[in-house]
Amino acid sequence: MTPSRTALRVVVATAAALVLASCGSDPLSGDGDDGDAIVIGSQDYYSNEIVAEIYAQALEADGHEVDRQFRIGQREAYVPEIESGDIDLFPEYSGPLLQFWEPDTEARLTDDVYAALEEATPEGVRVLDQAEATDQDSYVVTREFAEKWDLTTIADLAEVTDDLTLGANSEAESRPNGPQGLESAYGISVDFAPIEDGGGPLTVKALKDGDIQLAIIYTADPSIRKNDLVSLEDPEGLFLASHLVPVASENIDDDAAAVIDEVTAAMTAESLLELNQRSVDEELPAKTIAADWLASVDLD
């Protein structure tokens, strides 16, 4: 056996041992759960982590002990931990969470989704109040365009007499939230321009240049504020409602739930945009952003 081959074997064996070792010690199982510390999780998404940090600081300020398990990853990974009670509190989004538990659901509008979600939560888990803030796809226009045609909802686009072009990733062309959905739900016909950057800077540039009039951008995307864009309301539910909603285990008693409900009540759409903007533009850590926000809303 050549030396290089021996070295390779050592590397492979070490890697295998590391993988096995990391499988053995699940950071969420058992340890730290024995007291009444509230285990708070978050997705591996900066905006979600900030909200989780806000929950954590609000609960600590109220005298609760908190164990942060942030940046866990995808729903497939963390929802089982919530269901088993290893995580006590998790900031979630109403529509996507409902679809995770009930893939066939037909609920799309804010209140329908929340009602269905309350039904769909498994034994030992509940959802607290949902926030006004959403993080979902939306049609956006420039403020100038919105004011010119007096637009607040997607339905108002029917009054626009100029040609309308929607710019979005190419999958929107065939999806229900693209031109076809606009036509069937609102009776509005638009042209389609593929721009493959997912509502990023090229899309914003095209909006500002007037190459497109409509784009699909997340409601909580900081670029909406920064570029003075307007999200149009969606009364027909073309996009699945996705409100910020805390998921809680039985370990969250009424006292803790009341603290979180207060945070939720203060979590307006503006607030979430501002939190995200501070994270993206000022590159501040979640701890600082959360502390500043809690100080500014002054919960009692």
Add this chain to the structure above:
Amino acid sequence: MTTFLDALTWIADPANWGGAQGISARLLQHLAVTLVAVLAASALAIPLGILIGHTRRGRGVVVALAGAVRAIPTLGLLTLLALLLGVGVEAPLLALVALAVPSVLAGAYAGIESAEPAAVDAARAMGMSELQIVRNVELPLGAGVLVGGLRAATLQVVATATLAAYTSDTGLGRYLFIGLKARDYPQMLAGAILVAVLALLLDRLLATAQDRASRLAHSTEGTP
């Protein structure tokens, strides 16, 4: 394997060939983008390459610059250009020109330089002007290498022209983006196969042209 078969079935389906979004239209758009990019790059790079090859001056600088341009990621350049120019086919076209220039340039100056120095000196001794030397001696002798540069550039551009669909409704790249985002992998693979076939056809065509051009050198040698 089934994806591959599905992709071939997708290509074979006549319903996918017609219309503004059909394969025929996309193939033509793809070809047009490729041709425009290579022609524009040639208009810039061939005269410059001839100048460098003939005078043997400035080669170090230009080679270094062309090498640097080669290292620019095309998607990054495209995004930058689109932020300046807005969406549409202009930004991808410029990015493709930048992709093609180094290969065409290298082919041009290497071709001119490859002319036998003795032949060039003889031409000069016969009283030919510098322009005549380029046209009658260096270009015929270097044509094979020059066309080789065009061939390399065309191959790169035709494969990268899928990026035109990043900011515009143009070319075979649309099938890749639609397929990728909608998880319609047969359609995506079909787009990739069509690009590959187009690239191979163009390469065959230019290989023939390169052969002919190389023979030009030998026929020149044969002339008394």
